[in-house]
Amino acid sequence: MTTVRQVKRIVSPLLERHDDLAIVGQWLMLKPVRPVPRGVVIDRTGEASRFMPRWAVMSLCEPRTTFPISWGGMMRGSGGWLWSNPTLQDDLIKAIEEQGQPALRAIRTLDDFFDFASSREKFPLKPFDLFLLLRVGVDIARGDLDAARAACAELGTGRTRWSSPDLREEFDRVSGTLCPLLAANDRPAMARLLQECEAYTVEKPKRPHLRADAVSTGT
Numbered sequence: 001m002t003t004v005r006q007v008k009r010i011v012s013p014l015l016e017r018h019d020d021l022a023i024v025g026q027w028l029m030l031k032p033v034r035p036v037p038r039g040v041v042i043d044r045t046g047e048a049s050r051f052m053p054r055w056a057v058m059s060l061c062e063p064r065t066t067f068p069i070s071w072g073g074m075m076r077g078s079g080g081w082l083w084s085n086p087t088l089q090d091d092l093i094k095a096i097e098e099q100g101q102p103a104l105r106a107i108r109t110l111d112d113f114f115d116f117a118s119s120r121e122k123f124p125l126k127p128f129d130l131f132l133l134l135r136v137g138v139d140i141a142r143g144d145l146d147a148a149r150a151a152c153a154e155l156g157t158g159r160t161r162w163s164s165p166d167l168r169e170e171f172d173r174v175s176g177t178l179c180p181l182l183a184a185n186d187r188p189a190m191a192r193l194l195q196e197c198e199a200y201t202v203e204k205p206k207r208p209h210l211r212a213d214a215v216s217t218g219t
Helices: 004-017 088-105 110-117 132-142 145-156 165-183 187-202
Strands: 021-024 027-030 038-044 051-057 072-074
Touching (some): 004 038, 027 088, 038 088, 051 088, 051 110, 072 088, 132 145, 132 165, 132 187, 145 165, 165 187
Antiparallel strands (some): 021 027, 027 038, 051 072
């Protein structure tokens, strides 16, 4: 099993080279976290002798306790990411600096995130713009209220996969709270709600909570 101590040890040279990096649990996060969290996770695998480094981005427009790895990519390395590889640290640092960081640094705004995560070329099975429960808040935060209204209208039919029982809590939060505020054009209330989501994700969990987690795709 990959431990936080192992992660800190292997990525420590990066913290000396780049003052905009910080370790959070198994994540190497790029600062600032707002408005788009960006990071590299030294992810566990089913083997204690091996790990998998991935980079990923997310939005802060919904309350989360985990960092989804749905929108990002794996990093390649010549040694297979085995802890026994004598050049492992050098290989990982090179991969992060040449593969992970350039991709992460190119995504700075919510518009950048939306365009990146909605790419059919990069994510043919899970483009972000099809995740209606996630995109409503992002569209509002981006100022694209027409797109948010269209998503709310689709959710309002109750016939989408996003209204399935296993997504009920999130469905109720979006369709029962955020969408009515949008319909009333209550911008201050929408802003407060999105700020609360952001604060919950970033500030409340003073813990290494940003572990890798896949986004539910509904049924």
